[in-house]
Each structure stands twice: as C-alpha cells, then as structure tokens.
Amino acid sequence: MSLKAVIAETRAYYCLECGICTGTCPVSRHNPAYSPRAMVEGALLFDEGETLCADDLWSCLTCGTCNLRCPSTVDYTAFMAALRGKARALGREGTCTHAETLTALAALQTVKDFRKPRAWLGEGAKVRTKGSTYYFSGCLPYLDVVFREIGFRGRAVGNASVRLLNAAGIVPAVSEQEVCCGHDSYWTGDAGIVDYFARRNIAAIKKTGAKRVVFSCP
Ligand code: SF4
Ligand code: SF4
Structure with a gap:
C-alpha cells in the first residue's frame, strides 16, 4: 500500500493538528519528544523515506488511547501498523520489548x-x-x-x-x-x-x- 493510501485509509488526512493525541499519549508523557501529532504531520508533509526512517515509528505502544480521543477519528494504531509494515519491507525494524x-x-x-x-x-x-x-x-x-x-x-x-x-x-x-x-x-x-x-x-x-x-x- 502506498503512503498516500495509508493516509487515506486511516483518515490521517483529516488531522486537525489539535494535539489531543499527544496530550493523551502515555509515551509522550514519559518522553515529551514523542508526538503522534508530529508523526501524522510528518507523513503528510515529508517524503516517504523520512517518515519510514523515523526512530519514533517504533515508540508507539499501539494502546489506542489516541484513537479514542481524536476528534477527526484518525485511526492512529492502524496508521502505525501500516507504516511499520512498509518500514519492515525496507529492512528497518524497531527494538522489541x-x-x-x-x-x-x-x-x-x-x-x-x-x-x-x-x-x-x-x-x-x-x-x-x-x-x-x-x-x-x-x-x-x-x-x-x-x-x-x-x-x-x-x-x-x-x-x-x-x-x-x-x-x-x-x-x-x-x-x-x-x-x-x-x-x-x-x-x-x-x-x-x-x-x-x-x-x-x-x-x-x-x-x-x-x-x-x-x-x-x-
Ligand atoms: S487527536 Fe487526531 S486530529 Fe488531533 S492532532 Fe491527533 S491525530 Fe490529529
Ligand atoms: S496508540 Fe501510540 S500514539 Fe496513541 S496514545 Fe497509545 S502509545 Fe500513544
């Protein structure tokens, strides 16, 4: 699936940049440098290579808290799973717990x-x-x-x-x-x-x- 298709399918295109996801994310609380809002923004603004090489791609716990609170119903966990699948296809992997x-x-x-x-x-x-x-x-x-x-x-x-x-x-x-x-x-x-x-x-x-x-x- 292309990055464009992932963005369309997970509704990332409708992101309002409100930051509610970041405010609610347990990872952001622990590491303020991590922001789901910035990940979505990066996928919309930057090229595919930059998005797939971001270290933060592997930080999300896929807990789904941001999905529940997003006013635009962006499916962030599906967005993460799809991006990770694309990154793996390029030979990149995160460090598992x-x-x-x-x-x-x-x-x-x-x-x-x-x-x-x-x-x-x-x-x-x-x-x-x-x-x-x-x-x-x-x-x-x-x-x-x-x-x-x-x-x-x-x-x-x-x-x-x-x-x-x-x-x-x-x-x-x-x-x-x-x-x-x-x-x-x-x-x-x-x-x-x-x-x-x-x-x-x-x-x-x-x-x-x-x-x-x-x-x-x-
Ligand atoms: S909560 Fe939803 S609309 Fe707001 S910044 Fe996060 S992804 Fe975008
Ligand atoms: S699904 Fe990921 S980005 Fe969203 S709140 Fe949970 S850890 Fe944070």
Whole structure:
C-alpha cells in the first residue's frame, strides 16, 4: 500500500493538528519528544523515506488511547501498523520489548510440527477434540515464564477458564494444532506471520466442528 493510501485509509488526512493525541499519549508523557501529532504531520508533509526512517515509528505502544480521543477519528494504531509494515519491507525494524521474547515465541510457533499438548490445562479441566464450543488459549501456557516477575499464572488462567465452562455445562473442544494469534507480530508490522497464524488457527478450529470460540488469551 502506498503512503498516500495509508493516509487515506486511516483518515490521517483529516488531522486537525489539535494535539489531543499527544496530550493523551502515555509515551509522550514519559518522553515529551514523542508526538503522534508530529508523526501524522510528518507523513503528510515529508517524503516517504523520512517518515519510514523515523526512530519514533517504533515508540508507539499501539494502546489506542489516541484513537479514542481524536476528534477527526484518525485511526492512529492502524496508521502505525501500516507504516511499520512498509518500514519492515525496507529492512528497518524497531527494538522489541522483553528482549524480543514475545516475537521469538511467535516465530517458534511457525514450525510446521509445533504442537500444544492438551495436558497443560491441568487437573479438573475437561476438554475434548470435537464440539460446538472451542476454547482458544493462544500463548497463555507460555507466558508464566515471560511474566514471572509479576507473578502471572497463565496456566492457572487456562485451567480456571475451562473449569468455568465445565461448570456451565460446556466441555469445550481444544486443538493441539492451535498457534499464537499473532497479536504482537501484527503491531510490529509483520502482517505475513499474522496471515499464516490465522490460516492455521482457522483450519485447527474448523476440524473440531466448533461454531463458536471462547477466548481467555491475555
Ligand atoms: S487527536 Fe487526531 S486530529 Fe488531533 S492532532 Fe491527533 S491525530 Fe490529529
Ligand atoms: S496508540 Fe501510540 S500514539 Fe496513541 S496514545 Fe497509545 S502509545 Fe500513544
């Protein structure tokens, strides 16, 4: 997609330069040199190369707070994802948080024979291989290790989610073929991996015959 098309699709062209986005942005609060308003303005005024080479392209957390407050409904997070995708195509990448653990975790799941054994759900969680309700856990089982410093217990969340469904009379289907949803990769501009994960997950879910999917993915 051209920069012009990104600007049109995300409504960046309608930016009023009011600065509400910058005033509301947690990154700007931490680093006053960062301004989403200036990023939009730069894309409108400067050439594509300058926009895609800006270090600030990688500062946005894609939290969406500015989207909610923008009076012109500029879709800033979609604007960021599209610009990052273009920058990646030119060989530029930002530095990922958590020492790139989350993107590495996603990349590991692109291995063809990747499997997620059902046993991780633990005791008391009743699941099956086919059924009308599917339980999607995403990267939940692996995040205990990544976020151990804050005491996050993804495995316990998965176990409790399934037991809640069981208590409501539902024994959900799960699949060992399920992979990451690609959330973190998407926001770093890696649309290719997201597409790959979507296809794999859709195939895995369809095989179970499910008609609805329940998520407790963090
Ligand atoms: S809040 Fe919206 S209109 Fe205002 S400067 Fe930011 S992007 Fe532009
Ligand atoms: S989406 Fe990015 S620019 Fe907007 S408020 Fe969040 S961190 Fe700031």
